[in-house]
Every structure is written in structure tokens, then in C-alpha cells.
Amino acid sequence: MKKDSAEFAVEMIGISKSFGHFKALDNVDLRVRTGTIHALLGENGAGKSTLMKILYGLYSGDAGEIKIDGETVDIRNPKQAISHGIGMVHQHFMLVENMTIAENIVLGSEPTKSLGRLDHALMNDMIRDFGKQYGLEVDPEEVIMDVSVATQQRVEILKALFRGVDILILDEPTAVLTPQEIDSLIVTMRSLVADGKTIIIITHKLKEIMAAADDCTVIRRGKLVGTVRVSDVTEKDLASMMVGREVKLTTAKDKAKPGEKVMEIRNLTVKDARGIPQVRDLSMHVRRGEILAIAGVDGNGQTELIEAITGLRKSESGEILVNGVDIANGMPIDTHNAGIKTIHEDRHKRGLVLEFNVGENLILETYKEKRFSGRGPFISWKKVDDYAERLIEEFDIRPADCSMQPVRELSGGNQQKVIVARTVEQEPDLLIACQPTRGLDVGAIEFVRSALVEQRDQGRAVLLVSFELDEVLDIADRINVIYNGSMVADLDPEETDEQAIGLLMAGGGQ
Amino acid sequence: MFTGVFSSTNRIMQVIVDSVPIAMTGLAVAFAGRTGLFNIGAEGQFILGQITGAIVGFYVPMPPILHPLFIILCAFAVGGLYAGFAAWLKNRFNIHEVISTIMLNWIAYYFMIFIVNMKSVKVPGSQHSPEILDTAKINFFHRDFRTTAEGQALSESSPFLRPFIRTDAGYAIIIMLITALLLWLILKYTRLGYELRAVGYNRYAAEFSAMPVKRNALMSMFISGGVAAVGGAMLVMSTSYYITMLGTTEGYGWDGISVALIASNHPIGCVFAGLLYAALKFGGLEIQSRMRAPTEIINIMIGTLVLCIALAPALPRLAERLERKE
Numbered sequence: 001m002k003k004d005s006a007e008f009a010v011e012m013i014g015i016s017k018s019f020g021h022f023k024a025l026d027n028v029d030l031r032v033r034t035g036t037i038h039a040l041l042g043e044n045g046a047g048k049s050t051l052m053k054i055l056y057g058l059y060s061g062d063a064g065e066i067k068i069d070g071e072t073v074d075i076r077n078p079k080q081a082i083s084h085g086i087g088m089v090h091q092h093f094m095l096v097e098n099m100t101i102a103e104n105i106v107l108g109s110e111p112t113k114s115l116g117r118l119d120h121a122l123m124n125d126m127i128r129d130f131g132k133q134y135g136l137e138v139d140p141e142e143v144i145m146d147v148s149v150a151t152q153q154r155v156e157i158l159k160a161l162f163r164g165v166d167i168l169i170l171d172e173p174t175a176v177l178t179p180q181e182i183d184s185l186i187v188t189m190r191s192l193v194a195d196g197k198t199i200i201i202i203t204h205k206l207k208e209i210m211a212a213a214d215d216c217t218v219i220r221r222g223k224l225v226g227t228v229r230v231s232d233v234t235e236k237d238l239a240s241m242m243v244g245r246e247v248k249l250t251t252a253k254d255k256a257k258p259g260e261k262v263m264e265i266r267n268l269t270v271k272d273a274r275g276i277p278q279v280r281d282l283s284m285h286v287r288r289g290e291i292l293a294i295a296g297v298d299g300n301g302q303t304e305l306i307e308a309i310t311g312l313r314k315s316e317s318g319e320i321l322v323n324g325v326d327i328a329n330g331m332p333i334d335t336h337n338a339g340i341k342t343i344h345e346d347r348h349k350r351g352l353v354l355e356f357n358v359g360e361n362l363i364l365e366t367y368k369e370k371r372f373s374g375r376g377p378f379i380s381w382k383k384v385d386d387y388a389e390r391l392i393e394e395f396d397i398r399p400a401d402c403s404m405q406p407v408r409e410l411s412g413g414n415q416q417k418v419i420v421a422r423t424v425e426q427e428p429d430l431l432i433a434c435q436p437t438r439g440l441d442v443g444a445i446e447f448v449r450s451a452l453v454e455q456r457d458q459g460r461a462v463l464l465v466s467f468e469l470d471e472v473l474d475i476a477d478r479i480n481v482i483y484n485g486s487m488v489a490d491l492d493p494e495e496t497d498e499q500a501i502g503l504l505m506a507g508g509g510q
Numbered sequence: 511m512f513t514g515v516f517s518s519t520n521r522i523m524q525v526i527v528d529s530v531p532i533a534m535t536g537l538a539v540a541f542a543g544r545t546g547l548f549n550i551g552a553e554g555q556f557i558l559g560q561i562t563g564a565i566v567g568f569y570v571p572m573p574p575i576l577h578p579l580f581i582i583l584c585a586f587a588v589g590g591l592y593a594g595f596a597a598w599l600k601n602r603f604n605i606h607e608v609i610s611t612i613m614l615n616w617i618a619y620y621f622m623i624f625i626v627n628m629k630s631v632k633v634p635g636s637q638h639s640p641e642i643l644d645t646a647k648i649n650f651f652h653r654d655f656r657t658t659a660e661g662q663a664l665s666e667s668s669p670f671l672r673p674f675i676r677t678d679a680g681y682a683i684i685i686m687l688i689t690a691l692l693l694w695l696i697l698k699y700t701r702l703g704y705e706l707r708a709v710g711y712n713r714y715a716a717e718f719s720a721m722p723v724k725r726n727a728l729m730s731m732f733i734s735g736g737v738a739a740v741g742g743a744m745l746v747m748s749t750s751y752y753i754t755m756l757g758t759t760e761g762y763g764w765d766g767i768s769v770a771l772i773a774s775n776h777p778i779g780c781v782f783a784g785l786l787y788a789a790l791k792f793g794g795l796e797i798q799s800r801m802r803a804p805t806e807i808i809n810i811m812i813g814t815l816v817l818c819i820a821l822a823p824a825l826p827r828l829a830e831r832l833e834r835k836e
Contacts, residue, residue: 333720350718355711364719367704377700
């Protein structure tokens, strides 16, 4: 099935693609050597996903040629892509939640007995053996909604392999994994490559490229920057290639000078919508002048904890003391009045009104204040506009004349800058930042992280909730690890490391 | 159809007069729509406005000018509370406003029949309530003026005044325009309007920003219902003068949904959309009589037009998809 003669498993030559007037890809070349792990690196919106979607037949390119194993092919839809041996694992898994692992994998080519009845026994055996063959062991009878994200990812990979693909595209595969799970994914990728498969990973995490990839192609704003052997370059080189300038990979900061406690949570229990406790008897505190990071894998109670603090969810028991006043079971307005301002993890759902322009979004929490008021019940849009223009300049929100532009039209990084500007301008006692850099590119991450450090230096308490250990270790002054709804550790970042935290995040060490 | 509408100034004026009630229900639906609520109950609120107009217009004698103003105030309050009830149901019991307002439409409709049927209300030997007092009418010229010698003479001598005399044209037109302007101002320039729009576009972000989402839903439905009811009251005060036992609802509220749709929920747009819709209906009658086309065909034509207009925002996306297919 495989032609060993072809040097490149995939060749994409001179690929261009425009959306309206926007050139997403401009004459990009990609050559992936057979039997290697090839990283595709670029900032958000650089065009790396677009390129892969063209390869997988989800988009058609405006120009260019695709060769698989040296032969020119025409891929119009994913079905054709699969028939050419190309499989893709999307960032958001496409699994049927209430079916078993085996059922998900065989979906579309189920083994049947007479009268078209599913042959469960055969199917389960088949999947068990199939998993073993690739070192991706799974229990075929488990139901998808009961298994971890890492297992779901394994199922997605198996699903692609089951369809006989030789070239596997992984879109941001590590975004949802713990450090240990990432390590095991890298091992899996290596064994697949040893087996003759070719893997392309889309990512903007440099560390993983250094650890896993053989080659790396960098794209910036739809143009090819270059392809390098990973062994020849450093992390810093890749970062500069991606952003187009020198970048700092760590945030500069002095030692924290923590002051008094701004918020103290005592024995908090919060149930989710189904009535299952997600936060269990949790206690913690944040001080003025420090960044406290809550590290943990998604789904360990972070969401419910923040919802309880911000007044979106009722708590069962316990206290949330802010400057000595209990705000548990309050309304969002109580949280605001207590001096807590929050950068929500879901900026499109909770952080912004996408149809509103930048100015309108900047006053979302302060529109009642006198400085924006005209006569009587009127808002003075002139004053709002002046305010917006000042913040746009101060926070370098681009494009520079965007105050009247719907915030929907801004890039993710600039949308986040709008939220950061709005939050910081209110001079909160406690700034809560949930996943503040999710989906942002290196430049914007740099900006957000230094903004948080600056807030700390001005004597404010900062609470960071992040699933990214890099981020936690980069800016936290103190780390609390959350597991299964409780804080399992209170750590000094200087006395711990990624492996230790990762173990705690996964429930070990208890 | 075109000639039917534009062949004489009288007819143009008639279209304008006809546009007032559907523009009002259109404004009601559009205002609620801007704030994220789908007020299907404009029909019921409109009917309550009609009842209020007929009852207060006959039973509460008042001096001219004050009388219509009082009726408008009452109608606004009644319609507002009626729609507000739907918002309360939503806030308190999480009942979707589409369901509750549809139900409330029928309650309003049968309530009107009940009122007209009351012994003390129904005019003996007829199927309707008594005609409202002259003080409550808001036409520019009294209807009887048309047939007086003086009126005949004036409309002959002044082509400008003729359409005002020969139709039911009245202050309702002006009130409708003021309403549209007012709603636009509220939405665009006030803190309340800013809040309402924020809640309408993204209630989750509004809630997170500590805006009173529930109170805003109540407020929005109150204003919306009030506007629809004023539309109903003005129809009684300028055209029908009483309420009748109807075999079915008149559908002003439903037309309002189409109007709001055509105007993409913009208050000023509703004025023009109301005119267009009224012209379609009026012109439709013309087709009916001249070409002997059945009403159904005309309604299909109107429906097709509304559908095409509603589809317009989707066209660029459609085009892009076609392009991609190539």
C-alpha cells in the first residue's frame, strides 16, 4: 500500500487561498518527509489550519498543487482525503458521546452478523487488538462520555488509523492534556512514525515542537517563513520566526510583596446544574500584591468556583469573604461592588457583546458612571468615544481607529485586549483572569501576562485560573492545585516543577 | 397593483392610514426583538388596546384632546402589563415568551368577544359595541364632514386637503412617527437602551457585567406591549370607532412580525416597512378586483416578498458557499 520510494508523503506547492479580499494563504509550500513528525507552526490566523483544511478537502485552494507520495491528486472532500490515506483529528473531537469507544471507531463500517445485527463481540475484540497493535490501548466497551479527554483523543486517532490512513493531521492536539498525557501522546506519535506513518501537528507551542517534531514549517500571515530541521534550531529561533521579531518567552517580574488578604474562601461547596458537587469543601485565599494561580485540568471545579465567586451560581455551603464581607450567593452586581473584576474564560459568551463596537464594549461594566453620562437618561457617546480612543492607544488595540468597529471584526488577541483594558481600568481590588491567553498568539500572550504582573505590582490581588502549566509557572507567585473540586496543594513556584504539579493535577500524591 | 396604489392622492393617503396599525405592531415586535425577546403577542396586546379604546372612548366622557391622550395612556398601561406578564412568566418560571404570548393572544381575543357580548355593552340589534364619543376621535376631519356641502366644496377646491378629508387620516399618523422616533432614541442614546441592546445581543455577557437582565426583559416587554396596544386604541379612535364580534383575529400583530422582519428590527425602518406592507395589502385588493385573483394568491405574493426580504442578509453567505463549491 505504501510506496517507499517517495521521499515526501505530502507535497503542497504554491498553495493560495483567499476569503473575499483577505488572502489567508499566499503561495505557501509544504513538504513533509515520509515517516516524520512535521510541525506546522504559526500564530492564530496565520493560515496553518486553512492549509490543513485544504489538504483534508474541507476547503479548496485557489491555486497550487497537492502531491501525495509523489503523485498529483485532486482532493475535493474529506472522503477523498481519506481514500488518499489522509486523516485528521480536529481540535474539537467529533465523537458520539453516548456510544462506546468501539462503536465510535468502527462507525460507518460496522461488523455485522446475519440480518444486519451488530456483532459486538467481534467488534470489541477487533478494537482491542487494533489498539494494541499501535500501542494505543483502550477499553472498547467504555462509553465516550465516561472517559478522559486524553482517551477521547486516543479514540480519535484510532478512528483515523482504522480507516487506513498513512498521513495523520493533528490540530492542536495538546491543548487539553496534562503534561503527563502530553508525554504519552509524544510517545504514541513516535511509535506511529516508527510504524511508517507520517504525522503533521498544527500547534503554537514551541516546547512540544522541540520535544516531538523532526521538521517544522513556519507560516506567518499566510506566507511561508521557512522549513527547518528542529535539531538545528532553538525554541527562541522558532518564536522569532513565528512572530517576525524577537520575543520574550518568559515574563519579567520582581519578587512579589504580598499584603493583606483580599479574598478568603472557606469550606465552599458548589453543585453544578445536575446537582453534582463540583467544588467540595474548598478553602483558599488571595493577597494583595500577589498572583495566585489555580492549576488544574479542565473540569475539576474551576468553572463552578469562578461562577460562585462572580455571582452566576449559588453555593451550597461555605463563605466567600471579600475584604471581610461574605458575597456567597450574591448577584453579579455584588461581586462587582465588592471590587472583583473578572476576565471570563469564554470571551465570546461572557466577555463581549460581539455586535457592539469597541467603545460600547469598553463601557460594558461602567456605562452607568457619570463620566459617560449626558443629560438625563442619555449616554454621551462623545465621551465614550474619547474614552475608547484613549484606551485603544494605551493598550495598543488594533486597528488603531476601531472605536466604532464591531468587536466581532477584531482578532482574538485584540478582543482580549479590549477586555483587559476594560477590566484593568476599573482598578479592581481583585482581578480574576480565567484562561486569559487561551487561543492567543505569542505577541498577545506576552501583552496579557505583563498586564497581569503590572496589576500585581500596583498592589492588586490577581487570581489566575489556567490549564497551561507554562503560564502558571511563568507568572504565578503562589500556586494552588485544584483536583476534583478541592485544593490539593499550595506551592511556591520556585520550589516545585512541572512534573510535580502535573502529578498533583492528575490526582496523584494524595 | 402599482397603479392601484399610486393612481390618486386619496389612495396614497389610504395606504398611509392603513400603515399606522401595522407599523405600531411592527415597532412593538422590533423593540422587543432588539432586546432579544420575540413578542409574538403583539396581536393580543393590540386587541387589548382596541378594547381599552372602545370602552374608555365611550364610557369615560372627557374634553377633546385630553380624551384621546387619556385613552392612549390607558391602552399603553394595559398592553404593557399584559406583555409584562409574559416577561414575568419567563423570569419566574422560565416559560418561553413565544409560548406564553401566543396563548395570551387567544385570551385577549376571547376577552374581546366576551366584552362585546355583555348586555351592557353590545348595541342592541348589532354585533358591536357602541361608537366612541366624538371627543375620543382623532381624525383630522370628522368623518361626517365628508358628506356635508361645506366638506364637499372644500375637498373640490383644495386638492391638497382632499385626501385628508376623504380618508380616516388623523393624528395617529403623527403619534406613530413620534413613537418610532422615541423608540429609536431610547435604543440608541439612553442608558436603558444600551442595557436593553446588550441583553438582546448577548444576555450572558450582560448578566456577567451585572446588568439587571430580568428587569430589562420586563421593561422591554412592557414598552413593546404598550406600543402594540396604543396601535389598537388608535385604530379604534381613527377608523373602526367600536369593537366587533369577530370570527377570527384581524392579524395586525402577525403583520407586525413581518414588518419588523422587513425592517430588521430598526424602529425607523418599521415606518417604511409598514408603508410597504400596507401598500402590498391595498394593492392586493386592487388585483383582486381587477384580475379576479383569489385572496390566497395575493397572500402568497406578499408572503413570497417578505420571505425574499428576510433572506437578503443570508445572500452574501450563500454566494460565498456557492463560490466555494466551484
